[in-house]
Each structure stands twice: as C-alpha cells, then as structure tokens.
Amino acid sequence: EVHLVESGGAVGQPGGSLRLSCAASGFIFDDYSMQWVRQVPGKGLEWVSLISWDGSSAYYADSVKGRFTVSRDNSKNTLYLQMHSLRIEDTAVYYCAKEAVGWQWLFHLDSWGQGTLVTVSS
Amino acid sequence: EIVLTQSPGTLSLSPGERATLSCRASQSVSSNYLAWYQQKPGQAPRLLIYGASSRATGIPDRFSGSGSGTDFTLTISRLEPEDFAVYHCHHYGGSPPTFGQGTKVDIK
Numbered sequence: 001e002v003h004l005v006e007s008g009g010a011v012g013q014p015g016g017s018l019r020l021s022c023a024a025s026g027f028i029f030d031d032y033s034m035q036w037v038r039q040v041p042g043k044g045l046e047w048v049s050l051i052s053w054d055g056s057s058a059y060y061a062d063s064v065k066g067r068f069t070v071s072r073d074n075s076k077n078t079l080y081l082q083m084h085s086l087r088i089e090d091t092a093v094y095y096c097a098k099e100a101v102g103w104q105w106l107f108h109l110d111s112w113g114q115g116t117l118v119t120v121s122s
Numbered sequence: 123e124i125v126l127t128q129s130p131g132t133l134s135l136s137p138g139e140r141a142t143l144s145c146r147a148s149q150s151v152s153s154n155y156l157a158w159y160q161q162k163p164g165q166a167p168r169l170l171i172y173g174a175s176s177r178a179t180g181i182p183d184r185f186s187g188s189g190s191g192t193d194f195t196l197t198i199s200r201l202e203p204e205d206f207a208v209y210h211c212h213h214y215g216g217s218p219p220t221f222g223q224g225t226k227v228d229i230k
Contacts, residue, residue, distance in 0.1 A: 035219075045159075045167065045210055045221040059217050095166055108157040108214050110178065112166035 002026040002111040004096050009116030012086045016120075022079040022096030022113055030054065030074035033105040036081050038092035039115075048094070049081065052105050059105075064090075086120045093117050124149055124213045128222035134230040141198040143225045145211035150191045155215030158187055158196045161224075162207045170209075171196060201227070 008020040022034070036048040049070040051058045058070050069082040079096050093115040100110035125148040135141055145156065154174035159167035169178040171187035174194055184199040198205055206229050211222040 037221075044223040045212075047219045047221065050219075061218055100169070100172065106215050106217060106219060108155075108169060108172040108212065109159075109167075110169050110172075112168070114166055 002098060004098065004111060004113035006094065006096050006113045006116035009094065009118050011119045011121060012083075014086060014088060014120055014122055016086050018083045018086065018118060020081040020083070020094055020096075020116060020118070022081075024077045024079065024096075024098070027098065027111075028102075029072075029077040031102040033099045033107075034072065034079045035097045035099065035109060036070060036079075037095045037097055037109070037112075038090075038118075039095070040092045046092070050099075050105055051079070053103055057105065083118070086118075088120050091118060091120045123218055124151065124216065124220050126211050126213055126220055126222035128209075128211055128225045130225060131223075132226045132228060134228055135201055136230045137201050137203055139201050141196075141201055141205070141227055143196040143198075143209055143227075145189075145194040145196070145222050147192040147194070147213060151194075151213055151215075153215055154190055155213060156187075156189070156194050157212040157214060158185075159210045159212060160205075160207050161210060167210060198227075 003025045005023045035050040051070045067085045071080045095115045097109040098111040099107045101107040129144045156174045158171040161167045175187045
C-alpha cells in the first residue's frame with residue numbers, strides 16, 4: 001500500500017524559509033514523478049511543483065517560481081520542497097502526491113499524503 | 123494555462139438521487155487528460171476518474187465520467203451517504219496542471 005507522509009509544516013514569517021518533506025513507502029519511489037499541491041483551507045487545489053522520477057526535471061507554478069525548490073533523494077525515498085521568501089498567500093495545506101504513470105510526468109495523481117499546514121504570519 | 127470552471131458550486135441532493143457535476147475548460151483538453159477527485163473534510167483528495175472516463179482502482183461503478191474537448195461531467199448514479207463531499211476536476215498532461223474550484227455535494 002502506498003504511503004506518503006508529509007512533515008515540516010509550521011508557522012513561518014514573511015520573508016522566511018521552511019522546508020517540507022514527504023516520506024514515501026509502498027512503491028518503487030524512483031520510478032515515479034512526484035508533485036506538490038496546496039490548498040488554502042476551504043478553497044480549491046493549486047498545483048505547486050513537480051519533479052521527474054530521476055530528479056532531472058522540475059516545474060513550478062508561476063506563483064512560486066524563483067522562491068520554491070523541489071528536490072528528491074531516491075536513496076531515502078523522500079521528496080522535499082524548500083520554500084524561501086515566504087508570503088502571506090503561501091499559507092495553505094501542502095500535499096505531496098504520486099503520479100500514476102511511471103517514467104513520465106504531468107499525469108494524474110493516484111496517491112496523496114495527508115498534508116502539512118504552512119502558516120505564514122508575522 | 124487551461125482554466126477549469128466547475129458548476130454548480132454546491133449541489134444539494136438526497137441519498138439515492140443522481141448527481142451531475144460539470145467541469146468546463148477554457149480550451150480543449152488534449153487526449154482527454156481530465157481527472158476527478160473526491161475530498162472529504164480533513165482528508166486528502168482521492169482519485170476517482172482519469173482520462174475523462176476511466177475509473178480508478180477500487181472506485182464503485184456508480185461513479186462515471188464523460189466528456190471531451192472542453193466539457194466534462196462526473197455523474198454519481200445513486201448517492202450513498204459516504205458520497206457527500208467536495209469534487210475537484212483536474213487537467214493534466216500540460217504545464218501548468220490546473221484544478222477547478224470544486225463542487226460541494228451536500229445533503230438536502
């Protein structure tokens with residue numbers, strides 16, 4: 001069974017930094033691209049970033065480009081999201097999600113973590 | 123960027139009734155790369171439908187997806203108590219992937 005467990009959510013200050021982690025198990029992690037999706041409580045889902053199965057390619061939403069960096073350590077089955085220059089509008093629950101199709105990217109998401117809350121406030 | 127608009131915002135129905143949810147794209151979705159997710163309060167989204175009409179593993183057959191191009195529909199043939207939730211559509215296969223704003227199905 002696929003398990004994705006996010007951590008690292010916290011209260012951060014505007015302009016500050018946070019790093020989120022997503023520990024994966026139950027599947028061959030380095031066969032699948034992974035994504036980060038966020039959700040302001042009570043609102044819709046917003047795609048944030050994706051990274052290819054081998055870490056060679058990464059894509060970002062315009063709203064986070066230049067501030068957030070996605071990475072992965074396939075030896076540790078872990079996905080990361082380094083967040084810099086935090087803004088109030090980055091406040092959201094951040095989900096990591098597994099793509100459904102191996103060795104490709106930009107597919108649908110068949111497994112999601114439970115999410116971790118990032119609050120940006122002074 | 124493809125903008126997805128879901129309607130209605132809220133659908134109030136009784137158990138046993140049929141639910142029809144709409145997702146309209148601002149431009150044609152290539153290869154019908156359109157998915158639907160269900161989300162209950164405090165939970166992560168769960169994949170229901172991908173490729174516009176293919177049910178994900180373990181999803182009951184009362185859930186069905188249809189449509190192509192710019193107009194897509196999720197139908198729940200007979201609502202069960204556990205189906206009252208928020209439903210999101212999702213365009214993938216292009217960058218950036220986008221989501222609709224969600225449709226809440228609540229108990230009438």
